Amino acid sequence: MMADNQRIAVCPGSFDPVTLGHVDIIQRAAAVFDRVIVLVSINPTKEPMFSPEERVEMIKTVTKNLPNVEVEASGGLLADFVRSRGATAIVKGLRAVSDFEYEFQMALANKKLCPEAETIFLITRSENMYLSSSMVKQIAYFGGDISDFVPAEIKERIAARLTSLSADSITNEGVEN
Numbered sequence: 819m820m821a822d823n824q825r826i827a828v829c830p831g832s833f834d835p836v837t838l839g840h841v842d843i844i845q846r847a848a849a850v851f852d853r854v855i856v857l858v859s860i861n862p863t864k865e866p867m868f869s870p871e872e873r874v875e876m877i878k879t880v881t882k883n884l885p886n887v888e889v890e891a892s893g894g895l896l897a898d899f900v901r902s903r904g905a906t907a908i909v910k911g912l913r914a915v916s917d918f919e920y921e922f923q924m925a926l927a928n929k930k931l932c933p934e935a936e937t938i939f940l941i942t943r944s945e946n947m948y949l950s951s952s953m954v955k956q957i958a959y960f961g962g963d964i965s966d967f968v969p970a971e972i973k974e975r976i977a978a979r980l981t982s983l984s985a986d987s988i989t990n991e992g993v994e995n
């Protein structure tokens with residue numbers, strides 16, 4: 819049974835697929851909050867490569883050593899999910915100034931929709947500044963080594979999927995995340 823006064827954070831994203839940059843943000847959020855719910859959410863501007871179930875499964879695999887981290891998927895508004903779970907924070911990673919405007923807009927919209935939650939940005943580690951799911955997909959597609967970018971437990975799974983895809987599905991992807 820969870821205590822009523824626990825601090826719950828939601829870590830939302832596309833996670834298509836989860837990268838070492840995401841894992842770092844999740845770990846750091848888990849060190850600050852009592853409970854962290856990683857939420858695989860729909861970004862309407864992106865065509866995902868992995869199904870929500872696959873993404874949830876991969877995140878569960880790479881966070882199994884973090885007892886206060888749970889993973890879910892949702893097809894609705896982030897603000898509604900945050901409220902439904904009694905969370906007080908939305909935690910996101912920020913890599914560069916180029917992320918800022920997009921994140922700033924989402925944070926303001928979420929504040930309007932769910933005033934009881936704060937969006938908190940964790941600045942990425944410098945070694946993950948350039949890292950994105952899209953970059954991982956491109957490197958894997960062209961047969962490059964993604965070992966430095968994704969957790970070892972899911973590396974083969976990602977590489978196997980990407981090498982079997984057409985170039986179109988890569989170039990149509992968004993560049994964020």
Ligand code: PNS
Nearest residue numbers: 830831832859860861895896924927995
């Ligand atoms: O990893 P991403 O693609 O940058 O994450 C964006 C995401 C999925 C968190 C965002 O698109 C989102 O919250 N989608 C859920 C629907 C929603 O609430 N949209 C309004 C956000 S202001």
